[in-house]
Amino acid sequence: MNDRWTTDHVLSLSPDVPSTKAAARLAKAEPWSGTGTSADAVWGACKGSGSRPYQTVVALDGPAYHCSCPSRKFPCKHALALLLLWAGNALAGEEAPAWATTWLTSRQQRAERATERAADRTTGRADASAPRDEAAAAARRAGREARVAVGAAELQARLTDQLSTGLAEAPSQGYGFWEGVAARMVDAQAPGLATRARELGALPASGQDWPSRLLEEYGLLHLLAAGYQRVGELPEPLAATVRSRVGFTVDAAEVLRGPLVRDRWLVLGSRDSADDRLTTRRLWLRGEESGRTALLLSFGRPGVAPELALPTGLALDAELAFHPAARPLRAALGTRHAGPAAAPRPSGVTIDAALDTYAAALGDDPWLTSWPVVVSDVVPVPTETGWSLVDGTGSIPLRSGSFWRLVAASQGRPVTLFGECGCRGFDAVTAWTNEGSLLL
Structure with missing residues (x-):
């Protein structure tokens, strides 16, 4: 490991805000003893509430963590604090204790065995320790495909009934109607269809354009159900998308x-x-x-x-x-x-090009709501309805992210921003400024 991380790099690993705050309180010399660092790991013992200090070690190539504390968070506050000390060049260079060496060695051995198993899978060699009945697996898959097909046909019929009676009745049905439809899709082993049915029930039946929004979602759901009914006739990449959207997973x-x-x-x-x-x-x-x-x-x-x-x-x-x-x-x-x-700051595109990227992706997958993209030289600005990103090619609504943190980081200057660009706007995830990266 040749490059020391920055504080921002370390804090981007934090599982939540409380962990970040707790790690900041521990990122000082007083509670730590026996700290050290090598090219690939950092370690130390942190005094806690018990009689024995917590033994913490971080493998930097993962990163991967081991701590004797009872926390169920990954990384825990002790691992985060240790990394903060390392980022601040505040760790002594002591030799790794036996408990750290044992864990690092065991981890390396597990990684080597995993690499060997991956090589076996790639070359097609069978794993004798995990025999598999291919005929039984094929039968289970065929049974599920049949059940999903029945569920998709039932869903199409429900949607047809909804349209035949008109959208005016939709608000009176409430959430319970679509929750019942979702339950039937769960029974049919089509969790993707169930999720989209629940989303239909959650659509607000208010505002001037609610019938248009509802009809759009009806159409997308009907298209998905119809696509599965004819999945064997579709090009394989599109068929894989339909199966995934319906709820089939690939190990x-x-x-x-x-x-x-x-x-x-x-x-x-x-x-x-x-x-x-x-x-x-x-x-x-x-x-x-x-x-x-x-x-x-x-x-x-x-x-x-x-x-x-x-x-x-x-x-x-x-x-x-x-x-x-x-x-x-x-x-x-x-x-x-x-x-x-x-790594250097990522290159980005204009807002206009980002929208084109989403449009191209939507042409391949009509059920996409967004697509990940990096935009550069954009400025967050307040509007009458919220916040927007603006550059020389246009603007797009900002839908999520810590707006005020973004404004503070940009200070009115253009920034590079990563997020998901979609039909409802831009969901900001990470910003790059002259000071580094910032999770939003």
Whole structure:
């Protein structure tokens, strides 16, 4: 590991605001002992409320973390604080203690075994420890496909009935009607159709354009259900998109058997979302050579941050495999050949070009609501209805992000901004200023 991270790089790994604040309080010499650093790791013992200090070690090539504290957050406040001390060049150079060496060695061995298994998958060698009944798996898949087809046909009939009776009755049906439809789609093992049905029930039946919005969503849902009914006739990339939208998933191990794209991937940003079932982390990357944008998804139990975390603004030499789709975006992370290292600010496009990019993606996948893009030389400005991004080619509404943090960072000057550009505006994720990167 040759490049020392900045404070912003470290804090971009934080799972939440309380962790950031707690780490800042611990990022000082007093509670720490036995700290040290090598080319690939940092370690130290932090005094806590118990009689024994918490043993913390971070492998910088992941990054990956180990701490003896009971926290379920990744990274915990101790790992964040240790990285903050390292970023500030405040760690002594002591030799790694046995507990740190043991964990680092074990991690390296696990990584080597994982690489061997990945090589076996790529070359087609069978894993004798995990036998698989291909005939049974095919039968289960065929059974599910039949159930989804029945569910898609029922959904089409429901939508046809809605249109035959007119949209005027839609507001009186309430959320319960579409929740019932969603439950039927769950029974049919089509979670993607269920989610879109629930979204229909949540649409506000108010405002002058609500019938147009409702009709648009009806059309998109009907198109998806009809597309699945004829999925065998579609070109394979579009068929893969339809299956994914309906709710079929492809295992990461299966994806990693496909073509691998090795590149130096810049971490553009990350964002967490949570519901009562799980916490989802989205991480966006862009290849330095390929120019491709990739989306990594990582999941954790309810209230628990996912383990995969990459520092925004740094780049890692790694292999990715993209899930099949008409417009591939989601990817699986394969072998990492080097840890996160310094990278230049990403290049961006104009607002007009960003909208063109989204329009092109929408042509391949009509159910897309947004597409990740970097815009450069844009200025956030207040409007009568909220905030907008402005440049020499036009403007676009800002829908999310910490607007005042963005304004403070830009100070009225143009900035480079990463986010998702879509039909409802721009969702800001990361800003680059002269001082570095800033998660919004």
